[in-house]
Amino acid sequence: MMLIPCPHCGPRNENEFTYGGQAQVAYPDDPHALDDAAWARYLFYRDNTKGLFAERWMHATGCGKWFDAVRHTTTYEFHEVRRVGRMLETESTPGKGPHT
Amino acid sequence: MAEQLPEHPEFLWENSEPKSSYDVVIVGGGGHGLATAYYLAAHHGITNVAVLERGWLAGGNMARNTAIIRSNYLWDESAHLYERSLSMWEQLPEELDYDFLFSQRGVLNLAHTLGDVRESVRRVEANRLNGVDAEWLTPEEVKEVCPILNIGEDIRYPVMGATYQPRAGIAKHDHVAWALARRAAELGVDLIQNCEVTGFLKDGERVVGVETSRGRIHAGKVGLCAAGHSSMVAELAGLPLPIQSHPLQALVSELFEPVHPTVVMSNHVHVYVSQAHKGELVMGAGIDQYVGYGQRGAFHIIEEQMAAAVELFPIFARAHVLRTWGGVVDTTFDASPIISKTPIDQLYVNCGWGTGGFKGTPAAGYTFAHTIAHDEPHPLNAPFSLERFETGFLIDEHGAAAVAH
Ligand SMILES: Cc1cc2nc3c(=O)[nH]c(=O)nc-3n(C[C@H](O)[C@H](O)[C@H](O)COP(=O)(O)OP(=O)(O)OC[C@H]3O[C@@H](n4cnc5c(N)ncnc54)[C@H](O)[C@@H]3O)c2cc1C
Ligand SMILES: [Zn+2]
Numbered sequence: 052m053m054l055i056p057c058p059h060c061g062p063r064n065e066n067e068f069t070y071g072g073q074a075q076v077a078y079p080d081d082p083h084a085l086d087d088a089a090w091a092r093y094l095f096y097r098d099n100t101k102g103l104f105a106e107r108w109m110h111a112t113g114c115g116k117w118f119d120a121v122r123h124t125t126t127y128e129f130h131e132v133r134r135v136g137r138m139l140e141t142e143s144t145p146g147k148g149p150h151t
Numbered sequence: 152m153a154e155q156l157p158e159h160p161e162f163l164w165e166n167s168e169p170k171s172s173y174d175v176v177i178v179g180g181g182g183h184g185l186a187t188a189y190y191l192a193a194h195h196g197i198t199n200v201a202v203l204e205r206g207w208l209a210g211g212n213m214a215r216n217t218a219i220i221r222s223n224y225l226w227d228e229s230a231h232l233y234e235r236s237l238s239m240w241e242q243l244p245e246e247l248d249y250d251f252l253f254s255q256r257g258v259l260n261l262a263h264t265l266g267d268v269r270e271s272v273r274r275v276e277a278n279r280l281n282g283v284d285a286e287w288l289t290p291e292e293v294k295e296v297c298p299i300l301n302i303g304e305d306i307r308y309p310v311m312g313a314t315y316q317p318r319a320g321i322a323k324h325d326h327v328a329w330a331l332a333r334r335a336a337e338l339g340v341d342l343i344q345n346c347e348v349t350g351f352l353k354d355g356e357r358v359v360g361v362e363t364s365r366g367r368i369h370a371g372k373v374g375l376c377a378a379g380h381s382s383m384v385a386e387l388a389g390l391p392l393p394i395q396s397h398p399l400q401a402l403v404s405e406l407f408e409p410v411h412p413t414v415v416m417s418n419h420v421h422v423y424v425s426q427a428h429k430g431e432l433v434m435g436a437g438i439d440q441y442v443g444y445g446q447r448g449a450f451h452i453i454e455e456q457m458a459a460a461v462e463l464f465p466i467f468a469r470a471h472v473l474r475t476w477g478g479v480v481d482t483t484f485d486a487s488p489i490i491s492k493t494p495i496d497q498l499y500v501n502c503g504w505g506t507g508g509f510k511g512t513p514a515a516g517y518t519f520a521h522t523i524a525h526d527e528p529h530p531l532n533a534p535f536s537l538e539r540f541e542t543g544f545l546i547d548e549h550g551a552a553a554v555a556h
Contacts, residue, residue, distance in 0.1 A: 052449045066451050070440040072395070091541040095393040095484050099382035101444045125444045 071107030180204025186516020205347035209328035236514030379479025
């Protein structure tokens with residue numbers, strides 16, 4: 052079980068958390084301006100990075116807050132966590148393709 | 152029970168050296184890659200084919216799965232595809248001249264809530280309309296099929312009934328891979344191990360070959376069968392895929408006398424159990440929720456699965472876990488596979504089978520070979536295109552399929 056460093060509560064067991072997938076995927080500014088392909092991209096396409104991956108977690112049975120984290124998807128190590136509203140500093144900015 | 156295992160045939164396959172060019176290159180030597188190569192050669196007369204595998208043949212999910220085969224999926228598109236697959240399993244041992252212990256011992260999908268019951272009865276009716284053998288069983292009937300199952304009302308999630316598919320079952324997965332590999336090799340397919348695809352050769356919007364750890368290989372067409380690593384491979388060609396890869400675990404106990412006559416799956420408490428021919432209890436768990444390529448999952452997933460198994464099968468309480476392992480499964484957002492042409496000419500993709508692609512091995516190979524040979528999908532896989540994520544014609548088997556294994 053991973054020990055996840057909640058930025059509000061400190062390290063807690065993985066099974067207290069809900070996973071939210073890739074971080075920092077913005078809702079389109081003007082959804083009506085998107086064609087089907089672009090809308091599909093927004094709805095269904097996410098990075099599936101092998102390596103450092105910026106993702107969201109929610110501390111469901113703790114503070115109940117969402118936060119962003121950078122985790123390695125092979126070693127499962129957490130490199131960084133950030134409260135919502137602060138940008139992740141690791142170069143693994145999502146949306147730029149794979150970071151192996 | 153071990154004496155039931157078939158002897159290895161004298162000849163399996165030869166390890167080929169890569170040639171500089173092939174009509175078709177298949178990336179990934181798991182069950183799906185091998186089946187695709189076999190059908191290309193056997194049905195389409197395309198024998199100048201290479202299967203490139205970065206490790207050893209069937210060292211990925213093909214030899215890590217719990218080997219459950221069934222076709223009781225809810226939606227028409229899925230029922231047609233998986234039912235074709237099941238009827239192909241019924242003839243494959245003879246067709247490949249290899250007894251890989253396909254055992255039609257039936258599958259029970261348990262219902263533990265009123266919601267489960269309604270969904271299950273609906274699925275049984277839908278299955279029947281599609282010619283899939285399916286029945287709804289009361290708890291007492293469930294107990295007749297599987298006497299070691301606890302149908303008492305004093306457990307956390309009592310069994311309220313089950314769907315039953317008598318023609319479903321299991322097969323010995325590694326032998327399935329060897330059977331396909333052997334026949335493909337006999338037909339002239341080159342099986343190349345320790346050969347990782349590291350890039351693609353392109354001529355404009357057309358793929359014309361691959362870069363590999365063993366040199367450059369030109370190809371008329373390239374088909375991807377990389378399962379958990381599909382996004383990584385497709386990305387090398389500049390093709391994004393709507394896939395998320397997750398760890399999925401399973402485990403086996405030590406050997407026992409035959410106690411478990413069928414396959415039991417429970418969506419609600421997330422465990423599925425069968426007894427292998429040798430005698431081990433084989434149990435699968437749920438996926439870990441996060442993206443992961445570590446081929447290992449979290450221990451609490453196994454703990455929960457064991458707790459559920461022991462409650463449903465009190466007789467298992469004294470069994471010991473012998474071995475646990477994980478694979479990396481490629482899930483899509485509608486829990487259905489993608490067997491499709493791509494926006495890049497001569498590049499085809501078979502992926503997204505997630506937690507349930509072993510049963511689909513014959514149909515995946517059959518339809519993917521057709522798609523590659525004709526540059527057009529077979530009617531069975533036309534709905535499973537990459538475009539469905541744009542058109543909205545999703546095939547949403549989440550939950551509907553009663554655990555997607
Ligand atoms: C624990 C577990 C239990 C499961 N239980 C069931 C079940 O009961 N029933 C069921 O129907 N399904 C089940 N599945 C799912 C099933 O195993 C998969 O859907 C199926 O095996 C995927 O197809 P494959 O056999 O071709 O995959 P794999 O055997 O994984 O083949 C993909 C191959 O591609 C290779 N590869 C990747 N990248 C490259 C590269 N760059 N170059 C060359 N080669 C590459 C890999 O090394 C691998 O060998 C389970 C899976 C797991 C992990
Ligand atoms: Zn918290």
